[in-house]
Amino acid sequence: MDRESCFNECIDRNLPMLRSVAYRIVGNCADADEAIQQAMLAAWRKFDTFRGCSRMSSWIYRITVNESYNILRNRRREAEKIAQYAENADAAEEPDEDRFRRLELEIGKLPELYREAIQVGVLSGLDGADAADRLGCSANTLYQRIFKAKTLLRKAMKEVCNE
Numbered sequence: 001m002d003r004e005s006c007f008n009e010c011i012d013r014n015l016p017m018l019r020s021v022a023y024r025i026v027g028n029c030a031d032a033d034e035a036i037q038q039a040m041l042a043a044w045r046k047f048d049t050f051r052g053c054s055r056m057s058s059w060i061y062r063i064t065v066n067e068s069y070n071i072l073r074n075r076r077r078e079a080e081k082i083a084q085y086a087e088n089a090d091a092a093e094e095p096d097e098d099r100f101r102r103l104e105l106e107i108g109k110l111p112e113l114y115r116e117a118i119q120v121g122v123l124s125g126l127d128g129a130d131a132a133d134r135l136g137c138s139a140n141t142l143y144q145r146i147f148k149a150k151t152l153l154r155k156a157m158k159e160v161c162n163e
Contacts, residue, residue, distance in 0.1 A: 007047060010056045014057045015129070017057075018039070022036050033128055033143070035067045037144075038071075043063050103157060110149055117148075117149050118146065118149045120135055121145070
C-alpha cells in the first residue's frame with residue numbers, strides 16, 4: 001500500500017473519533033473542523049517522521065489534540081486583541097459591514113474549486129463528511145481545499161486592508 005492510500009485509509013477510519021475529540025476540546029463544530037484540518041495537514045507534512053512505534057491512529061490523535069489546544073490558545077489571543085481593539089477603536093476604522101462585503105467579494109473571486117469548498121464545507125452548515133460527499137471528494141481533500149481557500153482569503157483581505 002502506498003503512502004497516500006495508507007494515510008487516507010487511516011483518516012477515513014478514524015475521522016469520527018478525531019472529530020469527537022476535537023469537538024470536546026474546542027466546544028464547537030467550526031473550530032473542531034479547523035483543528036482536524038490543521039492536524040491532517042501537519043500529519044501529512046510530517047508523515048515521513050512517523051516511526052511506527054505506535055499505531056498511526058494514535059499518532060494522528062495526538063496531533064489532533066495538539067492542534068485543538070492551539071485553536072483554544074489562538075481564540076484567547078484573538079479575544080484579547082478584540083478587547084484591546086474595542087478599547088482603542090476610533091471612528092476612522094471601517095465598519096464590520098464593509099469588511100463582510102469585501103470578504104464576500106473576495107470569496108467570489110476564488111477559483112471555483114476553493115470557492116465551492118468554502119461555500120459547501122464552511123458556510124452551508126453541513127458536517128465535513130456530508131460536505132465532502134456533496135463535492136465528490138474525501139473529507140481530507142475538502143479540508144485541504146478549505147485551508148488553501150482560507151490562505152488565499154487572508155492574503156486578499158490583507159491586501160485590501162492595506163490599500
